[in-house]
Amino acid sequence: MIMKYIVIELYLYPIKSLAGIRVVNAKAEEMGFENDRRWMLIDEENQFITQRKYPILSQFYPKIKGDKIEIGYQDLNHKFYIEENLSELIFSNVWDDECKVFEVNKTTSKWFSDALGFTCKLVKISNKGDRIHRTKKLDKTLNVSLADGYPYLLIGSKSLDLLNEKLDEKITIERFRPNILIDSHIAHEEDFFDRFQIGNVKFQNVKPCGRCVMVNNNPKTGVMLKEPLKTLSTYRKLDNSVLFGTNIMCLNEGVIAVGDFLTF
Template sequence: MSTSYIVKELYIYPIKSLAGISCKSAMAEEMGFENDRRWMLVDEFNQFITQREYPFLSQFYPQISDGKMTITYLDKKHEFFIDENLGAPISSMVWDDKSEVVEVNKTTSEWFTTQIGFTCKLVKIINIGDRKHTSSKLDTTFNVSLADGYPYLLIGSESLDNLNEKLQEKITFLRFRPNIVITTTVAHEEDNFEAFQIGNGKFKNIKPCGRCIMVNNDPSKGVVKKEPLKTLSKYRKIDNSVFFGTNLICLENAVINVGDTMVF
């Protein structure tokens, strides 16, 4: 009897490094799920800001409804229209990739500046091709949103279950910020997937995802701990990278849903 892989959870992370949104369905596009990491915070030098330096960013919770995004942080709220922007291009970088973005509006930037405690602004990527990422493994360039490297991250359920068996304090998938979680029976079997389809969406596996210190940030508290990177490094380290989950690209756009079956 062949193994059946079912979509268990779907997530988008509208603003890079802020909290994510659990979805029942999501539109898969070339640059990532619709509204996934289309926005990011940059400092006064237009350098992107992440939980690596500011773990408390995990405490900013976005929601999208009726064309607006609402951000909740502690007892504060702010909202803006997802389509609004000031239009003037800003040259920024996501790691080594040049990224052309635009500021959302001055009021939103001022709100984040007040909450975070230093000058920053919220910017958005508008067009396909405004940020490109080159895979050294494939010698191929992809159109990506503002995600670290690739448009999608997929994790199998058994990979987390296997890790939690080794941890004293159990964790959830939220540590790893996946876009797609599927039911699996063998830990890390997702690393070896090739091309597959979910609903009418077609995907291709690019490579296992190397993890950084950010997975040690407990997203529910914004506090950095020693795990799970310490334990993962004992059995998932290859050369100088620790792997968990795998990076995908989308070859054909479509809506995918929790409960969909993966077809090879």
């Protein structure tokens, strides 16, 4: 019997570590989905800012409306143009990878600084090659946007189902910030996918994704607790990494949609 897998949810995360956007289709590019993690916040030392230190970032909700990104936080709202940025080049980083980025505009940086209570800038990565990540697993370099390490994260539905069977309080897939959620058959079988296709886009699995404390941040409240990482570590720990979902890369550009099948 041939197993069938179908895409059931797709997500974009325009600004690194802010809330995601659930979409019905997305354009796959080498760096990641179009408009996925093309922006991030940096501090006064040009270091990237995430929910690991500031869980409240999960309470900033972006929307893509035409040629603008709109951000909502509590009773505050702000918007900026997708294509806009200042001309001064800024050298930042995502972990060990250097990134070439540009501040969006001074007004947007001030809005985030005022909302968060400390000085920061919203910056954008614009060009392929402005951040290069080396993967030891494939022994090659990848052009990536501002995601932690790889352009895409895929998760199977049964992986979440198994975890929820072990948790006292059930959680949703938003904790794990996937780009692609599929209707799977066996928990964590996505770890072992090799090459596959969704629509007309070919993907290659790189490696299972090691998870950090961010999955303990409740996206509905912005409060960091001990689960689900504590439970995951009891059965998904390997070489000091706790694994959930798998990192993938795309081999050609194209549009994929909810309802598309995976073919191998």
